[in-house]
Amino acid sequence: MNMEKMMQDKAVSMYGSDLSNCSNEQIYLLLLDITKDLMANAPLIEGDRKLYYISAEFLIGKLLSNNLLNLGVYDQVRDVLAGMGKTLAEIEEIEPEPSLGNGGLGRLAACFLDSIATLELPGDGVGLNYHLGLFHQKFENRKQKELPDPWMTAQSWLNDTGKYYPVHFGNMDVEAHLKSMDVIGYTGKKNQLLLFDLDTVTEAIVESDSINFDKNDVKENLTLFLYPDDSDEVGRKLRVYQQYFLVSAGAQMILEDVKAHSWDLKNISDHVVIQINDTHPSMVIPELIRLLMENGLSLEEAVAQTEKVCAYTNHTILAEALEKWPSHFIEQVAPQLMPIIRELDAIAAKRDDNPKTRIIQNDIIHMANMDIHFSKSTNGVAKIHTDILKDTELHDFYRLYPEKFNNKTNGITFRRWLQACNPQLTKWIISKIGDGFLKDSIELEALKKYAADPECQKEVLAIKREKKEELAVFLKNRQGVEIDPNSIFDIQVKRLHEYKRQQMNLLSVINLYQEIKNGYVPEEKVTVIFGAKAAPAYILAKDIIHAILVLSDLIAKDEVASKYLQVVMVENYDVTCAEKLIPAADISEQISLASKEASGTSNMKFMLNGAVTLGTDDGANVEIHHLVGDDNIFIFGVDSDTVIKHYEKADYHPQDILAQDSKVRELVDFLVSEEMIALGDQTSLGRLHHDITTKDWFMALIDLESYMNCRKEAYAAYADQNRWAQMMINNIAAAGFFSSDRTIAQYNEEIWKLK
Ligand code: 475
Numbered sequence: 001m002n003m004e005k006m007m008q009d010k011a012v013s014m015y016g017s018d019l020s021n022c023s024n025e026q027i028y029l030l031l032l033d034i035t036k037d038l039m040a041n042a043p044l045i046e047g048d049r050k051l052y053y054i055s056a057e058f059l060i061g062k063l064l065s066n067n068l069l070n071l072g073v074y075d076q077v078r079d080v081l082a083g084m085g086k087t088l089a090e091i092e093e094i095e096p097e098p099s100l101g102n103g104g105l106g107r108l109a110a111c112f113l114d115s116i117a118t119l120e121l122p123g124d125g126v127g128l129n130y131h132l133g134l135f136h137q138k139f140e141n142r143k144q145k146e147l148p149d150p151w152m153t154a155q156s157w158l159n160d161t162g163k164y165y166p167v168h169f170g171n172m173d174v175e176a177h178l179k180s181m182d183v184i185g186y187t188g189k190k191n192q193l194l195l196f197d198l199d200t201v202t203e204a205i206v207e208s209d210s211i212n213f214d215k216n217d218v219k220e221n222l223t224l225f226l227y228p229d230d231s232d233e234v235g236r237k238l239r240v241y242q243q244y245f246l247v248s249a250g251a252q253m254i255l256e257d258v259k260a261h262s263w264d265l266k267n268i269s270d271h272v273v274i275q276i277n278d279t280h281p282s283m284v285i286p287e288l289i290r291l292l293m294e295n296g297l298s299l300e301e302a303v304a305q306t307e308k309v310c311a312y313t314n315h316t317i318l319a320e321a322l323e324k325w326p327s328h329f330i331e332q333v334a335p336q337l338m339p340i341i342r343e344l345d346a347i348a349a350k351r352d353d354n355p356k357t358r359i360i361q362n363d364i365i366h367m368a369n370m371d372i373h374f375s376k377s378t379n380g381v382a383k384i385h386t387d388i389l390k391d392t393e394l395h396d397f398y399r400l401y402p403e404k405f406n407n408k409t410n411g412i413t414f415r416r417w418l419q420a421c422n423p424q425l426t427k428w429i430i431s432k433i434g435d436g437f438l439k440d441s442i443e444l445e446a447l448k449k450y451a452a453d454p455e456c457q458k459e460v461l462a463i464k465r466e467k468k469e470e471l472a473v474f475l476k477n478r479q480g481v482e483i484d485p486n487s488i489f490d491i492q493v494k495r496l497h498e499y500k501r502q503q504m505n506l507l508s509v510i511n512l513y514q515e516i517k518n519g520y521v522p523e524e525k526v527t528v529i530f531g532a533k534a535a536p537a538y539i540l541a542k543d544i545i546h547a548i549l550v551l552s553d554l555i556a557k558d559e560v561a562s563k564y565l566q567v568v569m570v571e572n573y574d575v576t577c578a579e580k581l582i583p584a585a586d587i588s589e590q591i592s593l594a595s596k597e598a599s600g601t602s603n604m605k606f607m608l609n610g611a612v613t614l615g616t617d618d619g620a621n622v623e624i625h626h627l628v629g630d631d632n633i634f635i636f637g638v639d640s641d642t643v644i645k646h647y648e649k650a651d652y653h654p655q656d657i658l659a660q661d662s663k664v665r666e667l668v669d670f671l672v673s674e675e676m677i678a679l680g681d682q683t684s685l686g687r688l689h690h691d692i693t694t695k696d697w698f699m700a701l702i703d704l705e706s707y708m709n710c711r712k713e714a715y716a717a718y719a720d721q722n723r724w725a726q727m728m729i730n731n732i733a734a735a736g737f738f739s740s741d742r743t744i745a746q747y748n749e750e751i752w753k754l755k
Contacts, residue, residue, distance in 0.1 A: 003076035004083075006034055020084060027086070028064070028094035029155055031077065035067050036157070039182040042071075042190045047755045048271060050257070051123030053112060054250055054284055055277035056243070057226065058127050058193060059101025060110040061575030063157050063181075064092050065420045070118075070184040074420075097576050098157075099133020099149040100195070102226060102533075103495040104601055105278055105315045107575070108381075108740075111601075113193060114413040115744040117185030121754045126250045126281075128242060129158070129179050129195035130226045131203055135211050137533050137572040142549035142680060146211045146536050148225075150203065157181045158195070165196075165249040169241065170335045174198055174219065176249035186415060186438075196249045198222045211536065231537040237329055244334045247284035251291050265295050269308035273752045276312045276375065279323040279367035283330075285310055285374045286340040299343060303374065311751050312371035312378050313408070316598050317385070317393045318499065323367045330365060341365060348373045356396050372397045372404065377751045379408045382599035382620040384640060392644060408747055409623060410599040411740035414441055417605045421579040424463045425609065429732070432456070441739035448733040457725030460610055464586070464728070467609075471584035479571055487525035487566070488718050490711075491581055491611070492589035493573055496532035496541040499596040503544050503692065504700040505530070505589060506551060507667045508708045509567055513551070514670070516561045523719045527566045531573030531581065543688040545569070547671060550680035578602070583609045586724075587714055590615030591707060593698045595640035597621075604738035610728035614714050616703065620738070627734040632727045634717075636710035637703035646699070654696035657704075664704055668692055 004019075010030040011019040022030070065088055068074040078088050101107060109125060116123040133149035152158065163178040176196040183191045202220040206213045213221055215234040218241050230236045254272060255265070263271040276282060285306055292302035316322075330338055345359040351373070355361065359370045372378050372394065378401075380386030386407035390398040398405050419426050419438070429437065432450055437443040450456040468485040475481050483489075492505055509528055516522065530548055534541035552567040570577055588606030590597075590613050597619035607613060607624060615621045616637040625633050646652040658665045670676065671689040692700060718724050736742075748754055 001073070001076075003073055004080045007031070007077075007080055010034055024086070024091055025094050027081075028091050031064060031068075031091065032155055032157070035064065035071065036182075038071050038073070039067065039184050039190060042182070042184055042188055045117065045120050045122045045185075045189045045191055047122040048261075048263075049122070049273070049754050050271065051116065051121065051273050051275060051752050051754060052126050052250065052254055053109060053116070053123060053275045053277065054126040054247070054281040055106070055109045056127065056246070056280035057101035057106025057277075058109050058113070058125055059103070059106035059575060060098055060113075060193070061416065061579070062092055062095045062097050064088070064095050066114070066416055067184055069415055069420055070114075070186050071188060096151045096153060097574050099136075099151045100127065100130055100226065102134050104599070108315075108410055108601060109277055111411065111413040111416070111740040112744060113183045113191065114185070114415060115411070115740040117183050117189065117191045118187060118413075118415075118741060119744055119748070120185060120187060120189050121744070121748055121752070122191065123752075123754065124191050125183070125193040126246070126253070127193070127195050128223055128226075128246050129197040130223055131197075131201060132206065132211070132224050134226045134533070135536065139549060139569070139571050142546055142553065143684075144534055144542050144545050147209065148203070148206055148211055163253075165252045167245050167248045168334075168336065169218070169244070170332045172219065174200070174222070174245070176245060178249070178253065194250075194253065196223075196246060198245070227535070229537055236325075237333065240325055240329050240333045243280055243283055244287070244337075247281050247287045248334070250281070251284055251287045254288075255291055255295065265292060266297060266301060266305070268292070269305050272309050273754070274310045275747070275752070276310055276371060278313060278315045278321075279371065282312075282323070282367040282371050283334070283337060285370055286337045286344065287334075289340050289344075290336060303344070303347065307374045308376055310371075310375040312368075312375040314368065314378060314380055314389060314394075314598075317388055318596070324364045325367070327360060327363045327365055341370070344370060344374060352396075352400050354396050354400075357400060369397075372401065376404065377406060378404050379406050379751070380598065381408060381410045382623060383407055383409060384595075384617075384622045385598040385619060388595055388640065388644075406750060408743055409620060409738075410601050410604070411738050411743035412601055412604045412608070413740050414438070414608065416579070417582070418608055422463075422467065422583040422609055424466055425460075425583070425732075428459055428463055437736065441736035441741060444733050444736040446733070447729055451726045451729040451733065454722065456729065457722050460728050461721060461725050464584070464610060467583040471580050474580045475568070475570070478577075481568055483527050483529075483566060483568060484525060487527040488586050488715060489527050489529060489584055490587040490589065490614075491529045491585040491606075492591070493529070493531035493570070493578060493581055494600075494602055496534040496538070496544060498540060498544075498698040498700075499593050501591050501593060501698060501700050501703075502530060502532060502548070503688070504591060504704055504707060506544065506548055507700065507704055508711055509551065509565070510667050510670050511663075511708055512565055513555055513558075513561050514667075516564050517558070522564045522715070524715060525564050525566075526715065527568060529568045529570065529581065531570035531577060533573060540688065540691055543684045546680060546684045547676070547688055550676055550685070553679055554675055578605070582606055582611070585609065585611040586718060587611060588613045588615070590618070590621050591637075591703075592616060592618045593643055593703075594618045594637060595643045596698065604735065607731045608735040608738065610732050612714065612717075612724070612727050612731060614711060623737070624734075627737060628730055632730040632734075634710050634714045636706040638699075643699065652696075652699055652702065654693055654701045657701045658693060661705070664701055667704070668701070
């Protein structure tokens with residue numbers, strides 16, 4: 001196809017003008033139109049068995065580059081634009097990033113959709129269409145402020161299917177309106193992302209300059225935000241309304257699909273598999289049972305089929321994330337589910353007399369328990385995580401159903417996280433080992449033999465340098481900050497949570513700052529970059545953001561320290577930002593408290609782009625460590641068994657460390673020093689200081705010394721650029737295992753069994 005002609009013709013038909021006179025916005029819209037047409041004509045992936053990946057989040061990122069890439073027209077579009085003196089990156093700036101996700105679980109769902117379509121497996125995503133997203137993060141007075149994040153525009157990737165499904169709540173009936181987006185795979189065939197919405201939702205009920213709204217008016221607020229504030233009861237109930245809306249409409253749509261194929265509902269498990277992405281969509285189990293019974297199946301038949309249809313993925317061992325709802329919530333929101341949940345609880349009681357595996361305990365419904373009893377599979381997302389589920393967190397269930405438990409180590413799509421975000425590196429890899437790795441990622445191993453080659457080392461260092469310069473331009477435009485591409489880019493980007501220990505990173509930066517003030521002259525300048533949103537009701541997480549922003553300004557104002565050290569916190573960290581930050585990183589910070597990070601996926605993205613991991617033996621870091629070996633990673637900290645024992649014995653007390661180690665004491669006390677308080681909020685900094693010195697639930701202090709030492713080792717290694725480049729190449733070469741194509745092939749072989 002002649003892309004230039006297509007673009008010319010579109011320019012004439014859409015704007016009556018020549019392509020060369022079009023603005024970037026006009027070019028974006030005409031490319032959107034062309035791409036949507038091409039996708040509309042792409043064949044749907046079909047088979048006699050279909051997957052529904054049901055999830056509260058799909059953190060898909062901008063779609064133009066990705067869709068062009070998968071349609072096979074990326075290079076052509078790039079060349080036409082180049083002829084006009086423009087880049088795709090410039091055009092893509094116009095595209096709003098869909099705000100349909102939050103963190104790892106949501107981004108994983110997006111990578112999975114790409115791989116499912118690429119492997120030509122019939123599988124659709126099922127979720128909700130949030131009008132104002134999670135929130136848009138703004139920094140004001142060095143604090144996080146949350147604003148609505150409207151992302152839908154008149155022309156977008158969203159299509160209207162025109163279909164509606166009735167959803168019956170205890171107090172009202174609504175109509176779920178089905179929207180969809182095409183999900184195109186790398187071989188040009190497509191699945192769908194199916195998103196339910198409610199026409200009566202009114203964005204105008206949200207206060208200006210905040211994300212507050214009347215939480216009682218469900219008809220107007222249901223799909224406004226992802227994870228509405230659950231610090232009060234109406235907020236929690238709103239989440240249950242959202243969840244039931246998703247699963248009820250989703251289950252009806254699935255049954256409609258089954259009927260359209262003339263498949264027998266009594267054997268629905270021959271044709272349908274539902275992957276439940278953590279506990280938000282767990283009510284799909286009783287809802288599916290209810291609907292199957294409405295369609296003539298007995299309770300026993302419906303339960304047996306549902307248990308064979310559903311599979312559950314656990315993404316975290318943090319107790320507070322395992323959802324539990326009081327039964328009176330369900331009584332109000334979806335009373336028709338309660339008799340079924342009670343039946344399921346009774347069946348569970350018959351299968352096991354252990355009260356801990358019951359679904360209903362003291363009138364509280366344990367969603368994960370329901371998932372495990374009534375799904376055919378329960379999987380963790382990295383080897384260590386699955387082992388912890390089996391041995392500790394879900395041990396009672398593992399004893400009951402050993403055959404249900406399995407591991408599926410996470411993966412990432414190399415289309416977005418290498419080809420689209422780092423064309424320079426992609427081209428270099430192809431020049432060395434050919435393009436076979438784009439279809440079979442394990443072929444990256446062939447790069448290993450170039451790791452010690454000085455010419456190759458020079459080439460990867462030059463590419464890294466180019467990506468660092470690109471990031472510098474991006475941050476200057478986006479946020480007005482200037483960073484120095486000559487410095488080490490040491491990056492921690494992920495949701496803000498105490499277990500991820502951004503506060504430990506902060507304390508280590510304070511250490512470096514103080515050493516410089518005391519006369520230490522670092523060999524290399526360092527730019528420490530953070531990016532993180534904190535849940536709006538998570539006070540301590542917001543305190544950590546505040547402390548980072550205060551320290552950032554404090555260092556910037558210091559004439560000596562700022563020569564060697566800069567701290568940047570990226571505002572509104574999102575997928576778009578990640579695509580710029582990750583290719584530019586030298587050091588990938590993966591410093592969670594061992595046992596707490598189920599997998600992590602940015603660790604994989606960083607490694608694929610030639611950053612070296614500085615981290616704990618946690619989540620998928622364990623597998624990265626194993627694949628690259630001790631020489632190509634910086635590992636520190638106590639191991640997960642030690643951490644788990646501390647929790648069991650309740651014998652970790654930060655006071656013990658503070659009493660023994662005057663240096664650690666000094667670093668922690670710096671949080672409430674005059675210097676910090678002069679720029680910051682005493683209450684917020686005091687609260688953080690108080691927490692770290694008295695609770696430190698996620699043990700930042702237990703690893704602080706070994707972290708600081710290891711970080712120094714990494715900086716010293718960086719100074720030897722040849723050795724560093726060797727590590728970079730070894731990391732890229734070992735990253736093939738982490739393609740989501742591999743993960744999805746495993747889900748399919750062991751759980752989904754699609755053709
Ligand atoms: C893990 N989100 C990462 C990633 O598997 C892992 C839970 C409850 C309520 C709201 N959000 C959540 C998560 O638990 C989540 O995103 N988990 C993450 O899933 C993909 O790589 O280690 O923390």
